[in-house]
Amino acid sequence: MTTLFARPESMSERITHYCPGCTHGVIHRLVGEAIDELGIADRSVGIAPVGCSVLIYNYYNIDFQEAPHGRAPALATGAKRARPDLIVFTYQGDGDLASIGTNEIIHAANRGEKITTVFVNNAIYGMTGGQMAPTSMPGQVTTTSPRGRDPALAGFPMRMCEMLSTLRTPAYIVRGSVHTPQLAVQTKQAIRRAFELQMEKRCFTFVEVLSTCPTNWGMTPTKSLRWLQDNMLPYYPLGVFKDPDQQERGDGQVPTPWRDSDAK
Amino acid sequence: MAKKLMKGNEAIGEAAIQAGCRNYFAYPITPQSEVAEYLSRRMPEVLGNFVQAESELGAANMVFGAAATGELVFTTSSSPGISLMAEAISYIAGAQLPAVFVNIVRGGPGLGGILPAQSDYFQATKGGGHGDYRLLVLAPATVQEAVDLMMLSFQLANKYRNPVMILGDGMIGQMMEPVEFDPPPPMHGLPPKDTWATTGAKGRKRNIAHSLFLDPEALENNNHVLAAKYEQWQKDEIRYATYNLDNNPKLLVVAYGTMARICSTAIDELKQQGVEVGLFRPISLYPFPSAAICECARKIGKVISIEMSMGQMVEDVQAAVGHDIHVDFFGRAGGIVPSPDEVVQALKARLQA
Amino acid sequence: MPSIHVDRDRCKGCELCNDACPQGIIGMSKQINVKGYFYAEVTDPGRCIGCMLCAVMCPDLAIAVHGTAVQYRLYDYFQPQQP
Numbered sequence: 001m002t003t004l005f006a007r008p009e010s011m012s013e014r015i016t017h018y019c020p021g022c023t024h025g026v027i028h029r030l031v032g033e034a035i036d037e038l039g040i041a042d043r044s045v046g047i048a049p050v051g052c053s054v055l056i057y058n059y060y061n062i063d064f065q066e067a068p069h070g071r072a073p074a075l076a077t078g079a080k081r082a083r084p085d086l087i088v089f090t091y092q093g094d095g096d097l098a099s100i101g102t103n104e105i106i107h108a109a110n111r112g113e114k115i116t117t118v119f120v121n122n123a124i125y126g127m128t129g130g131q132m133a134p135t136s137m138p139g140q141v142t143t144t145s146p147r148g149r150d151p152a153l154a155g156f157p158m159r160m161c162e163m164l165s166t167l168r169t170p171a172y173i174v175r176g177s178v179h180t181p182q183l184a185v186q187t188k189q190a191i192r193r194a195f196e197l198q199m200e201k202r203c204f205t206f207v208e209v210l211s212t213c214p215t216n217w218g219m220t221p222t223k224s225l226r227w228l229q230d231n232m233l234p235y236y237p238l239g240v241f242k243d244p245d246q247q248e249r250g251d252g253q254v255p256t257p258w259r260d261s262d263a264k
Numbered sequence: 265m266a267k268k269l270m271k272g273n274e275a276i277g278e279a280a281i282q283a284g285c286r287n288y289f290a291y292p293i294t295p296q297s298e299v300a301e302y303l304s305r306r307m308p309e310v311l312g313n314f315v316q317a318e319s320e321l322g323a324a325n326m327v328f329g330a331a332a333t334g335e336l337v338f339t340t341s342s343s344p345g346i347s348l349m350a351e352a353i354s355y356i357a358g359a360q361l362p363a364v365f366v367n368i369v370r371g372g373p374g375l376g377g378i379l380p381a382q383s384d385y386f387q388a389t390k391g392g393g394h395g396d397y398r399l400l401v402l403a404p405a406t407v408q409e410a411v412d413l414m415m416l417s418f419q420l421a422n423k424y425r426n427p428v429m430i431l432g433d434g435m436i437g438q439m440m441e442p443v444e445f446d447p448p449p450p451m452h453g454l455p456p457k458d459t460w461a462t463t464g465a466k467g468r469k470r471n472i473a474h475s476l477f478l479d480p481e482a483l484e485n486n487n488h489v490l491a492a493k494y495e496q497w498q499k500d501e502i503r504y505a506t507y508n509l510d511n512n513p514k515l516l517v518v519a520y521g522t523m524a525r526i527c528s529t530a531i532d533e534l535k536q537q538g539v540e541v542g543l544f545r546p547i548s549l550y551p552f553p554s555a556a557i558c559e560c561a562r563k564i565g566k567v568i569s570i571e572m573s574m575g576q577m578v579e580d581v582q583a584a585v586g587h588d589i590h591v592d593f594f595g596r597a598g599g600i601v602p603s604p605d606e607v608v609q610a611l612k613a614r615l616q617a
Numbered sequence: 618m619p620s621i622h623v624d625r626d627r628c629k630g631c632e633l634c635n636d637a638c639p640q641g642i643i644g645m646s647k648q649i650n651v652k653g654y655f656y657a658e659v660t661d662p663g664r665c666i667g668c669m670l671c672a673v674m675c676p677d678l679a680i681a682v683h684g685t686a687v688q689y690r691l692y693d694y695f696q697p698q699q700p
Binding site for chain 1: 620637654673674676682683
């Protein structure tokens, strides 16, 4: 008998502090597996955000820096420019990247910093107790939108992949999800490609991953997977928005499907 | 190296390069944009990194990221920009990383003005950001001194693993003076980088550059570690200069930076009129040379603090001197630089009182 | 014969593995683990096909999957070190 599936070596044995069913755990593992498979653990530096994953450094055996809220892309810029041989990645949530940190991520993307950003989009602020995020859906009830998010007052949710892909600088921008095992595997492949592009010193890489927050959405983990599928997927389409290998596309807003056979 | 006529801002940039710094991230703001302009040309010449950040927030956090990898890095800004950097400075101090910040002070508060001032004394010496930390603050009075202190600051930052601030003002930044670049102080005897820098955990225990300690006792311990460093500064890093204290002066002027130079011209003028006044010029604003000021003040009996602000250092001078001698204050705000004549009038008024 | 092993004390009882298993052979125990969660356990080990979907969905690295060497070449997921 062979072990077909086990803990990646770049990850530590600590049991996470995340809620039961929180897909942060899945995404952490996908990043850990990618780092292991590419053999870059001993030159990787992760940059932790402020949010539920503030303690992400407890779950890996690699070097980490802890950034102020929203500033991880700036830290990554400084670290990567000072030490281009290191593989630098940030791991950020909705508040960190799409609220306080929009300026930092847009400029890191625009400058084409050779870093990798993993953006965990769960449409809510987890750590601080379930407030509305810039990515929360219209009508979604949160602690700061108790009658549901009203687009007339709070605007519509922000689609970071679409926004960043309007920039002229080449980048690899992809949105994945982890609400089914198949999509989790595809997201892992996207994360892996993002790290590979960084190893080749090609471009800025950005992987948005739709995920669940059962605690603050107020539902069981399995119900959360369905809620994501029914409510978030139509608004946040999956796929590759920008790839350095592609020619410039006129309709840059339409993502490439995962496989050509998925195209309509 | 021969003496070269250089603008203060450019000299500061060149001093960093001479000290071996190859990373500079900044955002333009008057009156220090010339540092970025100079280094945007010079850094690539020495194969260094220059990035014009999206804001001071970005610049300060890029400094954080680079400092955590153990490389020499610095940034410059002016008062409103330094306010934006306060968050990152607090984090860098909490994470015990070496970095150099240069504040070319302009008039405030708010958007203020673009002319020189000394109104960031509180911000620099009392921390600026949140939490129990201090910055090692050095105040040059000439462009040459700015160059020398810049070179020293990298060594001090790495020696103590703490951010260091050079408090200049718009005058130092903008004026041109002849400068000479001596070899930088040696960078040996510093804590080994393997124990703290995030350079990839190959063959060693991994490092985390962090300031989060959720366990209250661990956080208290971190604060004690920082406090021990600041205690050490009180012993080893006090710097000051004096002028005309030997001729039995009737009044002690305490001033720093450009203001001190103006005061020394005023003192020379009064000397010609037969009046002796002494000058105490703190160079390290934190740690503040309290004991030395107290000693001088008690011998002379009359003290006045002169600053280009509404009165900030005067509070520290008063605390150093004790409450039985009242420390007077003279200053101008708004970016107005007092002329030597104005200072002479103020000193005469104090002597008569 | 493929099989999975659930680390009882890592499991937080989220039931994502129950949902993911195409054979429907993972359920929750009636016992609690050291943290007070009802942990996942396999109800019919004979029907495990080693697809690893349970392990893919587990957020807590609580599931290890064992199988024969032939099976992992069918699923380009886990690439163990080449000897």
